[in-house]
Amino acid sequence: MSGPGGGIALVAHSGGPTPVINASLLGVVEEARQHREIAKLYGVAFGLDGVLREDFIDLFAQRADTLQAVAAMPSSALGTSRLEVGPGGIEQVLRVFRAHDIRFLFYTGGNGSMGTASQIAEAARNSAYELRVIGIPKTIDNDLAETDHTPGYATTARFFACAVRDIGADNRALPGQVEFVEVLGRNAGWLVAATSLARYHPDDAPHLIYFPEVPLPLEQLLDDVDRVYRRLGRCVVAVCEGQLDERGEPFGADVREGSRGRLAMNLGHRLAVLVSQRLKVKTRSEKPGLLGRAWWGEHPQLDRAESRLCGQAAVRAACQGVSGAMVTLLREEGPDYAISTGLARLERVAFIERLFPAAWRNPSANDVLPPFRDYVVPLVGTISHYERLSPLLVARKSPIPKT
Numbered sequence: 001m002s003g004p005g006g007g008i009a010l011v012a013h014s015g016g017p018t019p020v021i022n023a024s025l026l027g028v029v030e031e032a033r034q035h036r037e038i039a040k041l042y043g044v045a046f047g048l049d050g051v052l053r054e055d056f057i058d059l060f061a062q063r064a065d066t067l068q069a070v071a072a073m074p075s076s077a078l079g080t081s082r083l084e085v086g087p088g089g090i091e092q093v094l095r096v097f098r099a100h101d102i103r104f105l106f107y108t109g110g111n112g113s114m115g116t117a118s119q120i121a122e123a124a125r126n127s128a129y130e131l132r133v134i135g136i137p138k139t140i141d142n143d144l145a146e147t148d149h150t151p152g153y154a155t156t157a158r159f160f161a162c163a164v165r166d167i168g169a170d171n172r173a174l175p176g177q178v179e180f181v182e183v184l185g186r187n188a189g190w191l192v193a194a195t196s197l198a199r200y201h202p203d204d205a206p207h208l209i210y211f212p213e214v215p216l217p218l219e220q221l222l223d224d225v226d227r228v229y230r231r232l233g234r235c236v237v238a239v240c241e242g243q244l245d246e247r248g249e250p251f252g253a254d255v256r257e258g259s260r261g262r263l264a265m266n267l268g269h270r271l272a273v274l275v276s277q278r279l280k281v282k283t284r285s286e287k288p289g290l291l292g293r294a295w296w297g298e299h300p301q302l303d304r305a306e307s308r309l310c311g312q313a314a315v316r317a318a319c320q321g322v323s324g325a326m327v328t329l330l331r332e333e334g335p336d337y338a339i340s341t342g343l344a345r346l347e348r349v350a351f352i353e354r355l356f357p358a359a360w361r362n363p364s365a366n367d368v369l370p371p372f373r374d375y376v377v378p379l380v381g382t383i384s385h386y387e388r389l390s391p392l393l394v395a396r397k398s399p400i401p402k403t
Contacts, residue, residue, distance in 0.1 A: 006039035007103030009318075011059070013080040014047045014109035014116065015139070018152030019296055020307040021108060024136050025078065026071035027311025028106050029059050035319040038104060047081025048116070051093050056100070071308065074296040085116070090123045097124075097131060104132050104318050106311070110139035110150075114326055115350035121324040134314040135326030135346055138307075140293045142190035145352045146344035147328035151307035152293070154379040156184065157194035159295040160238075161383050163288055165198035168205025168236050169386055175234040178225055178275055180285040182268030184292050186242045187212050189356035191292070194376060195238040196368045198383040205236035212242035213355045214365040218251065221271070222278050224366055229281060241267055300381050306339065313341040337378035 011028050013021060025043070032038045045055040057078070059067075070077045085093065096102075107117040114135045124131035137144050142153035160183050171179050185191040189211035196209060207228045210216050228235040241263060245251050250264035251271060264270070268285035276283040306329060313327045325343040332338040360372040 006035075006037045008040045008042065008101050009038045009104035009106065009315075010042050010044060010051075010056070010097075010102045011078070011106040012044040012047050012051065012108065013076045013078050013138075014107060014113035015080060015082060016110075016293060017074070017076040017080055018138055018140050018293055018307075019074040019155040019299060020151050020304045021075075021080075021138050022073060022077050023071045023304045023307035024108055024138065024151060024311035024314075025059075026067050027308035027313075028136070028315055029062070029067055029311075030308075031312040031315035033060070035315065037319045038315070042100075042102075043078045046079035048083040048085060048089075048093065049081045050079070051096055052083075052089075054096055054100070071304070074294050084112075087123075090119050093120060094123055094127065094129060094131075098129065103130060104134075106134055106136055106314050106318070108136040108138045108311075110137075110141065111144055111349060111351055111353060113138075114144075114346050117326075118324065118346035118350045121346065125324075132318040132321070132323040133346070134318045134322065135349070136310050136314045137326060137328065140191065141185050141188050143186075143188035143353045143355065144326075145349050145354045146326070148331040148339065149329060149379055151303060151310055151329075153190060154303040155295070155299045156292050157191055157197075157376065158298060158300055158380045158383070159292050160184075160191055160288070161194050161197040161380065162298060163286075163292075164195040164206050164236065164238055165204075165383060165385070167286060168198075171205060171234050171236050172203070175232070177282045177284065178229060178235045178237065178272070178279075180237045180239055180268040180272050180275075180283070181206070182285060182287040182289075183238055183240050184289070185212065185240045186263065187353055187355070188242075189213055189240055189361070192238050192240040193356060193360070193368050193372055194380060197373070197376065197380060198385060200385040201388070203232055204385075206238040207232070207235050208237045208366045209368060210237070210239045210243055211356055211361055211365055212240040212244065213358070214361075215244050215246045215248065216365075217246040218274065220364075222275065224364075225275055226279055229279070237271070239268060239271060243267060300379065302379065302381075309341060317343055 041059045042056040044050040121133035140152045140156040183192040253264035253270040272283035272285040328342040
Protein backbone atom coordinates (compact mmCIF):
# COMPACT_ATOMS: atom_id res chain seq x y z
CA MET A 1 0.00 0.00 0.00
CA SER A 2 0.94 3.64 -0.13
CA GLY A 3 3.63 4.44 2.41
CA PRO A 4 4.45 3.14 5.89
CA GLY A 5 1.40 4.83 7.40
CA GLY A 6 -1.09 2.79 5.36
CA GLY A 7 -3.42 3.60 2.48
CA ILE A 8 -6.72 5.40 2.12
CA ALA A 9 -9.92 3.34 1.98
CA LEU A 10 -13.25 4.19 0.43
CA VAL A 11 -16.68 2.71 1.17
CA ALA A 12 -19.57 3.20 -1.25
CA HIS A 13 -23.21 2.14 -1.43
CA SER A 14 -24.76 1.10 -4.74
CA GLY A 15 -28.28 0.23 -5.84
CA GLY A 16 -31.40 0.33 -3.69
CA PRO A 17 -31.09 1.02 0.04
CA THR A 18 -32.01 -1.63 2.60
CA PRO A 19 -33.12 -1.49 6.23
CA VAL A 20 -29.68 -2.64 7.45
CA ILE A 21 -27.10 -1.29 4.99
CA ASN A 22 -25.90 1.24 7.57
CA ALA A 23 -24.94 -1.59 9.90
CA SER A 24 -22.39 -2.82 7.36
CA LEU A 25 -21.05 0.75 7.19
CA LEU A 26 -20.54 0.68 10.95
CA GLY A 27 -18.78 -2.66 10.63
CA VAL A 28 -16.38 -1.22 8.05
CA VAL A 29 -15.55 1.79 10.23
CA GLU A 30 -15.09 -0.27 13.39
CA GLU A 31 -12.82 -2.81 11.75
CA ALA A 32 -10.83 -0.28 9.71
CA ARG A 33 -9.83 1.51 12.91
CA GLN A 34 -8.12 -1.70 14.03
CA HIS A 35 -5.79 -2.04 11.04
CA ARG A 36 -2.69 0.02 10.44
CA GLU A 37 -2.94 -0.78 6.73
CA ILE A 38 -5.76 1.78 6.56
CA ALA A 39 -4.68 5.33 7.37
CA LYS A 40 -7.93 7.06 6.43
CA LEU A 41 -11.45 5.93 5.61
CA TYR A 42 -13.74 7.94 3.37
CA GLY A 43 -17.41 7.39 2.65
CA VAL A 44 -18.76 8.28 -0.78
CA ALA A 45 -21.83 10.50 -0.89
CA PHE A 46 -24.24 8.88 -3.37
CA GLY A 47 -22.22 6.02 -4.81
CA LEU A 48 -20.47 6.25 -8.16
CA ASP A 49 -22.01 9.67 -8.78
CA GLY A 50 -20.19 10.84 -5.66
CA VAL A 51 -16.93 9.26 -6.78
CA LEU A 52 -17.00 11.18 -10.05
CA ARG A 53 -17.82 14.39 -8.16
CA GLU A 54 -15.21 13.57 -5.50
CA ASP A 55 -17.81 13.93 -2.73
CA PHE A 56 -16.07 12.12 0.11
CA ILE A 57 -16.87 12.10 3.83
CA ASP A 58 -14.20 11.50 6.47
CA LEU A 59 -15.59 8.55 8.40
CA PHE A 60 -12.79 8.35 10.95
CA ALA A 61 -13.74 11.88 12.01
CA GLN A 62 -17.32 10.85 12.83
CA ARG A 63 -18.34 10.56 16.48
CA ALA A 64 -18.81 7.03 17.76
CA ASP A 65 -22.33 7.73 19.02
CA THR A 66 -23.26 9.18 15.63
CA LEU A 67 -22.11 6.02 13.86
CA GLN A 68 -24.01 3.83 16.31
CA ALA A 69 -27.18 5.87 15.79
CA VAL A 70 -26.80 5.79 12.01
CA ALA A 71 -26.35 2.01 12.08
CA ALA A 72 -29.76 1.70 13.73
CA MET A 73 -31.65 3.54 10.99
CA PRO A 74 -32.94 2.27 7.65
CA SER A 75 -31.95 3.49 4.20
CA SER A 76 -28.42 4.60 3.31
CA ALA A 77 -26.80 7.30 5.44
CA LEU A 78 -24.16 7.80 2.76
CA GLY A 79 -26.62 7.90 -0.09
CA THR A 80 -26.50 5.53 -3.01
CA SER A 81 -26.69 5.49 -6.79
CA ARG A 82 -27.77 3.32 -9.72
CA LEU A 83 -25.29 4.97 -12.08
CA GLU A 84 -23.89 2.56 -14.66
CA VAL A 85 -20.52 3.38 -16.18
CA GLY A 86 -18.77 1.95 -19.22
CA PRO A 87 -15.02 1.52 -19.73
CA GLY A 88 -14.54 5.27 -20.00
CA GLY A 89 -16.38 5.82 -16.74
CA ILE A 90 -14.31 3.16 -14.99
CA GLU A 91 -11.13 4.91 -16.12
CA GLN A 92 -12.50 8.17 -14.74
CA VAL A 93 -13.16 6.43 -11.41
CA LEU A 94 -9.55 5.23 -11.34
CA ARG A 95 -8.29 8.74 -12.08
CA VAL A 96 -10.15 9.99 -9.03
CA PHE A 97 -8.72 7.13 -6.97
CA ARG A 98 -5.19 7.97 -8.08
CA ALA A 99 -5.69 11.64 -7.26
CA HIS A 100 -6.75 10.78 -3.71
CA ASP A 101 -4.44 7.77 -3.34
CA ILE A 102 -7.38 5.42 -2.71
CA ARG A 103 -6.02 1.90 -2.19
CA PHE A 104 -9.03 0.06 -0.75
CA LEU A 105 -12.59 0.00 -2.08
CA PHE A 106 -15.46 -1.52 -0.11
CA TYR A 107 -18.42 -1.67 -2.47
CA THR A 108 -21.82 -2.50 -0.98
CA GLY A 109 -24.53 -3.75 -3.30
CA GLY A 110 -26.26 -6.53 -5.21
CA ASN A 111 -25.34 -8.55 -8.28
CA GLY A 112 -25.18 -5.55 -10.62
CA SER A 113 -23.04 -3.65 -8.14
CA MET A 114 -20.70 -6.62 -7.84
CA GLY A 115 -20.34 -6.46 -11.61
CA THR A 116 -19.22 -2.84 -11.33
CA ALA A 117 -16.83 -3.72 -8.51
CA SER A 118 -15.37 -6.51 -10.64
CA GLN A 119 -14.83 -4.11 -13.54
CA ILE A 120 -13.07 -1.60 -11.28
CA ALA A 121 -10.83 -4.32 -9.85
CA GLU A 122 -9.95 -5.58 -13.34
CA ALA A 123 -9.23 -2.09 -14.67
CA ALA A 124 -6.95 -1.34 -11.71
CA ARG A 125 -5.12 -4.63 -12.22
CA ASN A 126 -4.68 -4.00 -15.95
CA SER A 127 -3.27 -0.54 -15.32
CA ALA A 128 -0.92 -1.78 -12.56
CA TYR A 129 -2.67 0.40 -9.97
CA GLU A 130 -2.60 -1.27 -6.56
CA LEU A 131 -6.21 -1.34 -5.39
CA ARG A 132 -7.96 -3.92 -3.22
CA VAL A 133 -11.65 -4.25 -4.01
CA ILE A 134 -14.02 -6.13 -1.71
CA GLY A 135 -17.77 -6.43 -2.21
CA ILE A 136 -20.17 -6.28 0.73
CA PRO A 137 -23.46 -8.11 0.01
CA LYS A 138 -26.67 -6.13 0.14
CA THR A 139 -30.08 -6.77 -1.38
CA ILE A 140 -33.58 -7.22 -0.05
CA ASP A 141 -34.28 -9.55 -3.01
CA ASN A 142 -31.96 -12.26 -1.60
CA ASP A 143 -30.86 -13.11 -5.14
CA LEU A 144 -27.07 -12.95 -4.77
CA ALA A 145 -25.18 -16.10 -5.73
CA GLU A 146 -22.60 -17.84 -3.54
CA THR A 147 -24.13 -16.74 -0.22
CA ASP A 148 -26.75 -18.39 2.00
CA HIS A 149 -28.70 -15.14 2.19
CA THR A 150 -28.15 -11.40 1.97
CA PRO A 151 -28.33 -8.68 4.62
CA GLY A 152 -31.58 -6.77 4.23
CA TYR A 153 -33.64 -9.74 3.14
CA ALA A 154 -34.79 -10.88 6.58
CA THR A 155 -36.10 -7.48 7.64
CA THR A 156 -38.00 -6.92 4.40
CA ALA A 157 -39.30 -10.50 4.45
CA ARG A 158 -40.65 -9.92 7.94
CA PHE A 159 -42.36 -6.72 6.82
CA PHE A 160 -44.22 -8.47 4.01
CA ALA A 161 -45.15 -11.42 6.22
CA CYS A 162 -46.66 -9.03 8.78
CA ALA A 163 -48.33 -6.92 6.10
CA VAL A 164 -50.06 -9.90 4.50
CA ARG A 165 -51.04 -11.23 7.92
CA ASP A 166 -52.78 -7.93 8.69
CA ILE A 167 -54.40 -7.64 5.27
CA GLY A 168 -55.63 -11.19 5.78
CA ALA A 169 -57.21 -10.24 9.10
CA ASP A 170 -59.04 -7.39 7.39
CA ASN A 171 -60.12 -9.69 4.56
CA ARG A 172 -61.49 -12.21 7.04
CA ALA A 173 -63.47 -9.55 8.91
CA LEU A 174 -65.21 -8.30 5.76
CA PRO A 175 -65.42 -11.26 3.37
CA GLY A 176 -66.60 -11.22 -0.21
CA GLN A 177 -63.45 -9.75 -1.72
CA VAL A 178 -60.30 -10.90 -3.50
CA GLU A 179 -57.21 -8.92 -2.53
CA PHE A 180 -53.90 -8.87 -4.39
CA VAL A 181 -50.77 -7.87 -2.48
CA GLU A 182 -47.88 -6.90 -4.75
CA VAL A 183 -44.53 -7.80 -3.20
CA LEU A 184 -41.02 -6.59 -4.06
CA GLY A 185 -38.40 -8.99 -5.42
CA ARG A 186 -38.27 -8.44 -9.18
CA ASN A 187 -37.31 -11.77 -10.79
CA ALA A 188 -36.80 -13.81 -7.60
CA GLY A 189 -39.50 -15.23 -5.36
CA TRP A 190 -37.72 -15.05 -2.00
CA LEU A 191 -39.78 -12.17 -0.62
CA VAL A 192 -43.17 -13.29 -1.89
CA ALA A 193 -42.48 -16.74 -0.41
CA ALA A 194 -41.95 -15.14 2.99
CA THR A 195 -45.56 -13.96 3.09
CA SER A 196 -46.38 -17.54 4.11
CA LEU A 197 -44.72 -17.16 7.51
CA ALA A 198 -47.73 -15.77 9.42
CA ARG A 199 -50.13 -18.60 8.59
CA TYR A 200 -51.33 -20.55 11.62
CA HIS A 201 -54.91 -21.52 10.64
CA PRO A 202 -55.88 -23.33 7.42
CA ASP A 203 -57.75 -20.25 6.18
CA ASP A 204 -55.02 -17.71 7.01
CA ALA A 205 -53.67 -15.47 4.27
CA PRO A 206 -52.10 -15.64 1.83
CA HIS A 207 -54.24 -18.27 0.18
CA LEU A 208 -52.19 -18.18 -3.03
CA ILE A 209 -48.52 -17.29 -3.61
CA TYR A 210 -47.08 -16.85 -7.09
CA PHE A 211 -43.41 -16.93 -8.02
CA PRO A 212 -41.85 -14.79 -10.78
CA GLU A 213 -39.66 -17.74 -11.79
CA VAL A 214 -42.77 -19.53 -13.11
CA PRO A 215 -44.95 -17.98 -15.84
CA LEU A 216 -48.57 -17.75 -14.67
CA PRO A 217 -51.31 -18.42 -17.26
CA LEU A 218 -54.31 -16.19 -16.63
CA GLU A 219 -56.64 -19.19 -16.73
CA GLN A 220 -54.69 -20.87 -13.93
CA LEU A 221 -54.92 -17.72 -11.83
CA LEU A 222 -58.66 -17.53 -12.40
CA ASP A 223 -59.15 -21.21 -11.53
CA ASP A 224 -57.03 -20.91 -8.38
CA VAL A 225 -58.81 -17.79 -7.15
CA ASP A 226 -62.24 -19.21 -7.96
CA ARG A 227 -61.49 -22.38 -6.00
CA VAL A 228 -60.39 -20.45 -2.90
CA TYR A 229 -63.28 -17.99 -3.18
CA ARG A 230 -65.86 -20.78 -3.40
CA ARG A 231 -64.38 -22.41 -0.30
CA LEU A 232 -63.85 -19.33 1.88
CA GLY A 233 -65.91 -16.57 0.32
CA ARG A 234 -62.74 -14.46 0.09
CA CYS A 235 -59.14 -14.71 -1.09
CA VAL A 236 -55.77 -13.01 -0.53
CA VAL A 237 -53.16 -13.44 -3.26
CA ALA A 238 -49.46 -12.59 -2.82
CA VAL A 239 -47.77 -11.89 -6.14
CA CYS A 240 -44.25 -10.69 -6.91
CA GLU A 241 -43.81 -7.46 -8.86
CA GLY A 242 -41.90 -9.39 -11.55
CA GLN A 243 -44.64 -11.94 -12.28
CA LEU A 244 -45.25 -12.66 -15.98
CA ASP A 245 -47.96 -14.51 -17.87
CA GLU A 246 -47.42 -17.48 -20.19
CA ARG A 247 -46.37 -15.12 -22.99
CA GLY A 248 -43.69 -13.49 -20.87
CA GLU A 249 -45.77 -10.32 -20.42
CA PRO A 250 -46.99 -8.66 -17.19
CA PHE A 251 -50.71 -9.20 -17.90
CA GLY A 252 -51.04 -5.93 -19.80
CA ALA A 253 -49.71 -3.81 -16.95
CA ASP A 254 -47.78 -0.60 -17.61
CA VAL A 255 -44.09 -1.38 -18.04
CA ARG A 256 -41.05 0.71 -17.23
CA GLU A 257 -37.77 -0.03 -18.98
CA GLY A 258 -34.82 0.53 -16.66
CA SER A 259 -31.22 -0.45 -16.10
CA ARG A 260 -32.39 -3.61 -14.32
CA GLY A 261 -34.79 -4.66 -17.09
CA ARG A 262 -38.54 -4.39 -17.53
CA LEU A 263 -40.79 -3.93 -14.51
CA ALA A 264 -44.56 -3.58 -14.33
CA MET A 265 -45.72 -0.49 -12.47
CA ASN A 266 -49.28 -1.61 -11.66
CA LEU A 267 -49.24 -5.41 -11.76
CA GLY A 268 -51.40 -5.98 -8.68
CA HIS A 269 -54.00 -3.51 -9.91
CA ARG A 270 -54.05 -5.11 -13.34
CA LEU A 271 -54.58 -8.59 -11.89
CA ALA A 272 -57.38 -7.29 -9.67
CA VAL A 273 -59.13 -5.78 -12.70
CA LEU A 274 -58.82 -9.00 -14.73
CA VAL A 275 -60.14 -11.20 -11.92
CA SER A 276 -63.04 -8.85 -11.24
CA GLN A 277 -64.01 -8.81 -14.90
CA ARG A 278 -63.80 -12.56 -15.39
CA LEU A 279 -65.08 -13.90 -12.05
CA LYS A 280 -67.53 -11.08 -11.28
CA VAL A 281 -66.24 -10.62 -7.73
CA LYS A 282 -65.08 -7.59 -5.79
CA THR A 283 -61.32 -7.09 -5.90
CA ARG A 284 -58.69 -4.63 -4.78
CA SER A 285 -54.91 -4.42 -4.80
CA GLU A 286 -52.34 -3.29 -2.26
CA LYS A 287 -48.80 -2.21 -3.12
CA PRO A 288 -46.65 -1.49 -0.05
CA GLY A 289 -43.79 -0.85 -2.46
CA LEU A 290 -40.67 0.82 -1.10
CA LEU A 291 -42.12 0.81 2.40
CA GLY A 292 -40.96 -2.80 2.44
CA ARG A 293 -37.29 -1.86 2.24
CA ALA A 294 -37.58 1.30 4.35
CA TRP A 295 -39.49 -0.27 7.26
CA TRP A 296 -37.68 -0.43 10.59
CA GLY A 297 -40.42 -1.63 12.89
CA GLU A 298 -40.43 -5.21 14.15
CA HIS A 299 -37.07 -5.95 12.56
CA PRO A 300 -34.93 -9.06 13.23
CA GLN A 301 -31.83 -8.06 15.21
CA LEU A 302 -29.96 -10.89 13.47
CA ASP A 303 -30.21 -9.12 10.12
CA ARG A 304 -28.53 -6.00 11.45
CA ALA A 305 -25.85 -8.02 13.26
CA GLU A 306 -24.99 -10.00 10.13
CA SER A 307 -24.82 -6.85 8.03
CA ARG A 308 -22.33 -5.42 10.51
CA LEU A 309 -20.38 -8.67 10.41
CA CYS A 310 -20.11 -8.46 6.62
CA GLY A 311 -18.61 -4.98 6.86
CA GLN A 312 -16.04 -6.18 9.37
CA ALA A 313 -15.16 -9.24 7.29
CA ALA A 314 -14.65 -7.09 4.20
CA VAL A 315 -12.01 -4.98 5.93
CA ARG A 316 -10.21 -8.01 7.34
CA ALA A 317 -10.06 -9.63 3.92
CA ALA A 318 -8.66 -6.50 2.26
CA CYS A 319 -6.04 -6.04 4.95
CA GLN A 320 -4.98 -9.65 4.42
CA GLY A 321 -4.29 -8.87 0.77
CA VAL A 322 -7.51 -10.14 -0.81
CA SER A 323 -9.02 -8.29 -3.78
CA GLY A 324 -11.74 -9.01 -6.33
CA ALA A 325 -13.98 -10.90 -3.90
CA MET A 326 -17.31 -10.50 -2.12
CA VAL A 327 -18.03 -11.42 1.49
CA THR A 328 -20.48 -14.32 1.80
CA LEU A 329 -22.58 -15.75 4.62
CA LEU A 330 -22.17 -19.50 5.09
CA ARG A 331 -24.72 -21.49 7.10
CA GLU A 332 -23.04 -24.07 9.29
CA GLU A 333 -24.26 -27.64 9.63
CA GLY A 334 -26.19 -28.60 12.74
CA PRO A 335 -29.59 -28.26 14.41
CA ASP A 336 -28.95 -24.72 15.64
CA TYR A 337 -28.56 -21.75 13.34
CA ALA A 338 -25.02 -20.46 13.00
CA ILE A 339 -23.16 -18.68 10.23
CA SER A 340 -19.61 -17.84 9.33
CA THR A 341 -18.28 -15.54 6.64
CA GLY A 342 -16.49 -16.58 3.48
CA LEU A 343 -15.38 -15.06 0.20
CA ALA A 344 -16.50 -15.54 -3.39
CA ARG A 345 -14.81 -14.22 -6.49
CA LEU A 346 -16.67 -11.20 -7.86
CA GLU A 347 -16.98 -12.78 -11.30
CA ARG A 348 -18.97 -15.66 -9.74
CA VAL A 349 -21.50 -13.17 -8.36
CA ALA A 350 -21.59 -10.35 -10.91
CA PHE A 351 -24.88 -10.01 -12.83
CA ILE A 352 -26.04 -13.47 -11.68
CA GLU A 353 -29.50 -13.91 -10.12
CA ARG A 354 -30.05 -16.66 -7.57
CA LEU A 355 -33.67 -17.64 -8.06
CA PHE A 356 -36.08 -19.28 -5.62
CA PRO A 357 -35.51 -23.07 -5.66
CA ALA A 358 -38.08 -25.12 -7.56
CA ALA A 359 -37.86 -27.77 -4.82
CA TRP A 360 -39.30 -25.27 -2.31
CA ARG A 361 -42.56 -24.54 -4.14
CA ASN A 362 -45.50 -26.88 -4.68
CA PRO A 363 -46.20 -28.58 -8.05
CA SER A 364 -48.86 -25.98 -8.89
CA ALA A 365 -46.37 -23.16 -8.20
CA ASN A 366 -48.89 -21.36 -6.00
CA ASP A 367 -47.50 -22.05 -2.53
CA VAL A 368 -44.31 -22.89 -0.65
CA LEU A 369 -43.18 -26.25 0.74
CA PRO A 370 -41.84 -26.95 4.27
CA PRO A 371 -38.10 -26.81 3.38
CA PHE A 372 -38.45 -23.08 2.73
CA ARG A 373 -39.73 -22.53 6.25
CA ASP A 374 -36.76 -24.46 7.63
CA TYR A 375 -34.48 -22.11 5.70
CA VAL A 376 -36.14 -18.80 6.47
CA VAL A 377 -37.47 -18.94 10.04
CA PRO A 378 -33.98 -18.74 11.63
CA LEU A 379 -33.44 -15.52 9.66
CA VAL A 380 -36.81 -13.83 10.05
CA GLY A 381 -37.93 -15.26 13.38
CA THR A 382 -41.46 -16.35 14.22
CA ILE A 383 -44.31 -14.04 13.25
CA SER A 384 -46.89 -13.45 15.96
CA HIS A 385 -50.43 -14.50 15.10
CA TYR A 386 -53.80 -13.11 16.12
CA GLU A 387 -56.14 -14.93 18.46
CA ARG A 388 -59.65 -15.73 17.33
CA LEU A 389 -62.83 -15.79 19.34
CA SER A 390 -64.11 -19.29 20.00
CA PRO A 391 -67.32 -19.99 18.03
CA LEU A 392 -69.46 -20.42 21.16
CA LEU A 393 -72.73 -19.66 19.43
CA VAL A 394 -75.92 -18.88 21.29
CA ALA A 395 -78.92 -21.00 20.28
CA ARG A 396 -81.29 -19.35 17.82
CA LYS A 397 -84.78 -18.58 19.13
CA SER A 398 -86.43 -16.27 16.61
CA PRO A 399 -89.14 -17.83 14.41
CA ILE A 400 -88.11 -15.57 11.55
CA PRO A 401 -86.62 -17.70 8.72
CA LYS A 402 -82.87 -17.29 8.36
CA THR A 403 -81.57 -16.26 4.96
